[in-house]
Amino acid sequence: MTARAAMAGHAATAPAATGQLLAVDGLRVSATAGPGGPVPILEGISLEVGRGECIGIVGESGSGKSLAMRAVAGLLPSGTGVTGGSVRIDGREVLGLSPREHHALRGRRVTLLMQDPFTMLHPQLTCGRQIADGLRDLDGGRNLRRAKAARRAEVERRLAEVGLGPDVADRYPHELSGGMRQRVAAAAALAGDPELLIADEPTTALDAASQSAVLDLLRGLQRSRHMGLVLITHDLRVAFSACDRVYVLYAGQVLEHGSSHELESGPLHPYTAGLLASEPSVHERFAELPAIPGSVPAPGSRGPGCPFADRCAHAAPVCRSEPVELLPQVGAGTAEGTSRSSACVRMPGIGGALLAPSARTVAEPAAVPGREPGAEPVPDAALVAVSVDRTFRSSAGDHTALLDVSLTVPRNTVVALVGESGSGK
Ligand SMILES: Nc1ncnc2c1ncn2[C@@H]1O[C@H](COP(=O)(O)OP(=O)(O)OP(=O)(O)O)[C@@H](O)[C@H]1O
Ligand code: SF4
Ligand SMILES: [Mg+2]
Structure with a gap:
């Protein structure tokens, strides 16, 4: 632990008011297939999800969002492996479970909803069948006809829960619009009544109207089922609109964490500020659309210090000397009783400059x-x-x-x- 860490204590995440459901602590994942030995991809990620809570994971492409959550679900792609840390679901360590044990966990405890519903739905099975396959045993007794009727009624109830009519049960995925398909995928993912739903870019492939409808649906389901929801998105504003708290991921590390409201009104990391500036709200007008120069460093090419240093307008020699850590922030920009953290070694000193008016040059719309x-x-x-x-x-x-x-x-x-x-x- 560095002197800064010792002074500041542990990087706290907000304790979930309703009990902890998922606790990821120092998760490390490496690419294992290369000739030069393991290459670190995720470098010690920690995050928490409470029961009935929705958290967002945001970051540019390649920052490690999907890999982190695939590790949680026991679905890491081949060529990658966990090299450290801990993942507890409902207090139980799940790293190191056998594929069979992980399989038993998925669907019942934790389930994944992917960006493209076609990767989840079988093209040759009706939507109803795919939802029915995930249902827990229903009380149909030994009477086959009654069991069948009970299953059909339950499938229709599940379709209604995601805003679809009973006729969808007999249709195939390719007969539906993108938004409807994502609703069916959600119903199938939730058929086993999981406690935690991980939605990986669930709306990216949809048009704007379907996007907000599917997001509203997921948030509504999460609340009505008192489920934990992890929403992975590259769009900070989507995370702000849907999530209670947000983790900002970059190059396999969490660089900032806080409540949606706090992050939106005053980011405490230059990377978050850059993401925000490059996604202006509809009320803002810029002479030029701001963008963060450069791109996310590939695994294996990160320097010893802050992984964002090569792209950061505030970088100083101190930033490149030792690994950065996510540390609690108090004072400017943090409300009393809340927990915010940033991995920028120059905070709070540069905090005021992150959202200075000059950085957000407003131009009248042409x-x-x-x-x-x-x-x-x-x-x-x-x-x-x-x-x-x-x-x-x-x-x-x-x-x-x-x-x-x-x-x-x-x-x-x-x-x-x-x-x-x-x-x-
Ligand atoms: N099977 C694999 N073998 C080796 N490296 C991988 C593998 N899968 C992903 N990676 C690397 O891990 C890093 C993180 O990938 P990940 O898919 O988690 O990013 P992401 O944040 O979800 O990006 P996107 O927004 O594009 O989905 C990337 O550098 C990627 O190249
Ligand atoms: S630690 Fe330095 S380089 Fe990294 S974000 Fe902060 S100011 Fe920029
Ligand atoms: Mg991804």
Whole structure:
């Protein structure tokens, strides 16, 4: 332990008010298949989930979000292995369980919901069958017909729980929209009534309207079932809207942790601040969209100090001298009675600079000429489309894909084209 750690005590996570369900402590995972020996991927991750609590894990692609939760579920990909730490579910150590014991744990205690429902759903089985397969034994007695009827009724109840009608039970996954498929996948994942649901980017493949509907659904299910929910997302704002607490992961380490509200209103790590700035809210306007320069260092290429140092505008020599640790933060930006932690060695000193007004240069939204009804088209527009119609003819009849669509894209401007899946973009 470094002197800083000794002074600050252990990096505390907020004790779950309703009892601890998942406790990950110093989890280390390495790539084991390479010729040069094991390469560390996860370098000592600690996090907690309470019963009835929703936590978010955010970070860029390659930061280790999925691998951490796959280790929890006993589903690490081949070529990787746990090299240290502990994972306790309901107080029971699960690292080192046999594949058979892990299998028994999955579905009943912990279950995974993946980004692409097709990886969870069998294309040749009806949705009802896939939900029924995960159900615990129902009281149908020895009477086969009664057992079958009880199963069907339960499947329909589970479909209703995720907002789908009973007819979906007899349909195949490819006959449903992306949002409906993710609802069926959720019903199948929850069929064994797990205590902990891990949802790995469950809405990334969906359009904006389906995204928020599926997120609302997951959060509603988590509350009504008093389940623990881990939401993995690369989108900090999604995590803020859905989760009680958020862990910010980077290069296999947790760099910041705190309540959603605290992180959103004042990040205590330059990486979190960078993520926030690169996902401006709809109320913010920037002259240029901010981005964090560079990319996440690959496993095996990380230096001895802060893994974010090569991309950090606040990096100083002290940042590169020894490994960083997630330590509790008190004072500026932390509310009394809450627990926040940051792995930035320059906190709290640079805290004020993270969200300084100069870092969030506001520009007025560019006026888009020609968008008002009846406005003259812009003379030097890069693109002008006026009253475009498009109809597709088939044996099933005519399908109008576009009807009277007009738009103008002036030179040197960015124009957004937004709409649900299938709207004609
Ligand atoms: N089977 C494997 N063998 C070796 N390295 C792996 C394996 N699977 C993942 N990794 C490495 O582990 C690191 C973390 O991967 P992980 O999939 O957990 O990232 P992630 O944060 O979930 O990213 P994304 O947002 O893209 O899903 C990456 O550098 C990845 O290349
Ligand atoms: S420790 Fe240094 S390099 Fe790392 S985030 Fe903090 S200021 Fe930046
Ligand atoms: Mg992932």
